[in-house]
Amino acid sequence: MFDVIISGCGSTGAMLAAELRLHDVRVLVLEKETEPPSFVRIVGLHMRSLELMAMRGLLDRMLEHGRRRPVGGLFAAIDKPAPKDLDSAHAYLLGIPQPVIERLLEENATQLGAQVRRGGAVTGFEQDDKGVTVELADGERLRSRYLVGCDGGRSTVRELLGVGFPGEPSRTETLMGEMKVGVPQEEVAAKVAEIGRTNKRFWLRPFGEGAYSVVVPAAGVGDRAEPPTLEDFRQQLRAVAGTDFGVHSPRWLSRFGDATRLAERYRVGRVLLAGDAAHIHPPTGGQGLNLGVQDAFNLGWKLAAQIRGWAPETLLDTYQAERRPVAEDVLDNTRAQMELHSTEPGPQAVRRLLTELMDFDEVNRHLIEKITAIGIRYDFGEGPELLGRRLPDLDVKSGRLYGLLHRGRGLLLDRTERLSVGGWADRVDHLADPTAALDVPCVLLRPDGHVAWIGDDQRDLDDHLSRWFGKPARPDRRSAPTATRPG
Numbered sequence: 380m381f382d383v384i385i386s387g388c389g390s391t392g393a394m395l396a397a398e399l400r401l402h403d404v405r406v407l408v409l410e411k412e413t414e415p416p417s418f419v420r421i422v423g424l425h426m427r428s429l430e431l432m433a434m435r436g437l438l439d440r441m442l443e444h445g446r447r448r449p450v451g452g453l454f455a456a457i458d459k460p461a462p463k464d465l466d467s468a469h470a471y472l473l474g475i476p477q478p479v480i481e482r483l484l485e486e487n488a489t490q491l492g493a494q495v496r497r498g499g500a501v502t503g504f505e506q507d508d509k510g511v512t513v514e515l516a517d518g519e520r521l522r523s524r525y526l527v528g529c530d531g532g533r534s535t536v537r538e539l540l541g542v543g544f545p546g547e548p549s550r551t552e553t554l555m556g557e558m559k560v561g562v563p564q565e566e567v568a569a570k571v572a573e574i575g576r577t578n579k580r581f582w583l584r585p586f587g588e589g590a591y592s593v594v595v596p597a598a599g600v601g602d603r604a605e606p607p608t609l610e611d612f613r614q615q616l617r618a619v620a621g622t623d624f625g626v627h628s629p630r631w632l633s634r635f636g637d638a639t640r641l642a643e644r645y646r647v648g649r650v651l652l653a654g655d656a657a658h659i660h661p662p663t664g665g666q667g668l669n670l671g672v673q674d675a676f677n678l679g680w681k682l683a684a685q686i687r688g689w690a691p692e693t694l695l696d697t698y699q700a701e702r703r704p705v706a707e708d709v710l711d712n713t714r715a716q717m718e719l720h721s722t723e724p725g726p727q728a729v730r731r732l733l734t735e736l737m738d739f740d741e742v743n744r745h746l747i748e749k750i751t752a753i754g755i756r757y758d759f760g761e762g763p764e765l766l767g768r769r770l771p772d773l774d775v776k777s778g779r780l781y782g783l784l785h786r787g788r789g790l791l792l793d794r795t796e797r798l799s800v801g802g803w804a805d806r807v808d809h810l811a812d813p814t815a816a817l818d819v820p821c822v823l824l825r826p827d828g829h830v831a832w833i834g835d836d837q838r839d840l841d842d843h844l845s846r847w848f849g850k851p852a853r854p855d856r857r858s859a860p861t862a863t864r865p866g
């Protein structure tokens with residue numbers, strides 16, 4: 380019997396598996412593909428995802444394989460530099476191929492003790508009061524306490540669960556592939572610059588070893604099960620650019636649409652959904668992978684708490700309450716961006732107007748904080764502005780704050796040096812540090828780095844420890860600060 384079976388070992392499934400392993404949860408990840416994907420989508424890890432990686436000690440591994448870029452031009456590819464003083468120690472975009480992110484996250488999950496079984500497609504399941512029986516394509520049946528569908532936009536788990544996935548079907552499709560060109564680089568660059576001024580769904584970018592990443596609008600909405608041919612690319616390149624650039628020797632060819640859909644529920648009993656299984660939208664602004672990884676980060680500690688037996692009654696349901704509105708907002712911003720990508724005169728006029736408005740710092744900042752997810756504020760009820768937001772990676776006496784969150788536990792950051800986490804010390808660390816760069820006396824951080832309480836009163840703190848971390852293990856004893864360190 381496993382505690383959790385995860386269907387799908389993409390970035391969401393791998394991140395969730397690692398988060399669960401931090402709490403010794405027995406995890407099996409079932410992945411239908413026998414080999415990791417070779418399909419390269421250049422993906423940007425945005426500020427909040429980079430912060431998550433820093434919180435779990437994974438950032439250096441990601442940095443080794445990616446290239447730091449400025450955080451500008453994210454919203455509908457409108458070319459504006461980011462505001463200067465973005466409130467993050469990781470204020471850049473990390474360009475890194477999706478298969479590399481997936482590999483690093485999977486390696487991390489297995490190093491932490493998760494089992495990953497490739498060639499294991501989930502085809503059915505039944506749930507009862509005690510757990511879920513999961514059926515594989517070869518007929519094998521496995522038992523776990525919970526099942527999480529991280530199996531992508533066409534999620535089998537979501538379909539079997541009968542959860543609706545309302546939204547809009549694809550209206551446009553885009554061809555994407557990697558291939559060689561038969562004309563000089565300067566010729567390609569000149570044409571791309573000319574067309575790219577008005578057509579944001581067209582580019583040819585050098586991709587190393589003489590290959591180019593090619594993106595061009597498709598002729599219409601086709602059968603997604605059928606991959607496009609090289610001839611489809613040639614035809615569309617001629618239609619858009621007047622030349623097919625002599626493209627040849629494709630390494631892979633693919634197409635993607637702009638379907639936009641959101642699952643009606645993220646949880647039914649012991650079965651949950653995360654990542655693309657819960658939401659799909661066009662890739663404008665590069666948000667999908669980031670959103671899924673952040674779902675996993677929100678869900679991991681809550682599901683672990685449920686399994687370890689200390690979760691307060693409603694903790695697991697806060698996953699949907701917090702993350703579904705975030706996805707709704709991403710869906711909306713991608714809808715808006717797609718309109719701004721249209722070459723029709725009306726949307727082009729709106730684009731010019733928004734380009735002007737982005738000269739106002741507040742507008743630019745609002746859009747950047749939205750796309751990079753550092754502006755998220757969960758609804759934890761009435762309270763100061765910081766409540767429900769993530770705390771940036773502050774300086775603390777032992778180094779950086781995020782270095783104290785590697786183990787996925789809560790943290791009391793206490794400038795008064797007189798508070799205690801008492802009977803919650805088995806789940807919550809305590810750093811007494813009057814020098815911490817905070818302008819409030821104390822904050823209680825959840826394992827995902829969001830501020831769950833602000834104050835200086837022990838009784839009020841105890842109430843909030845109960846709200847987020849359940850009943851104390853030792854109700855009567857006060858604890859001394861724990862010597863927390865990166866671990």
Ligand SMILES: Cc1cc2nc3c(=O)[nH]c(=O)nc-3n(C[C@H](O)[C@H](O)[C@H](O)COP(=O)(O)OP(=O)(O)OC[C@H]3O[C@@H](n4cnc5c(N)ncnc54)[C@H](O)[C@@H]3O)c2cc1C
Pocket residue numbers: 386387388389390391392409410411412420421422423477499500501502529530531532534535536555635653654655656662664665666667668669670671
């Ligand atoms: C062209 C393009 C560019 C993009 N660029 C960006 C970007 O720059 N930034 C960004 O953040 N996002 C980007 N995205 C979106 C991103 O690729 C997805 O949001 C992300 O892959 C979702 O991750 P996931 O783990 O939730 O799902 P997936 O990556 O779809 O992973 C699901 C996994 O589940 C497996 N699976 C499916 N069914 C089963 C089953 N029945 N049993 C077991 N396993 C199963 C699949 O094989 C797969 O490995 C882009 C998408 C496209 C198409």
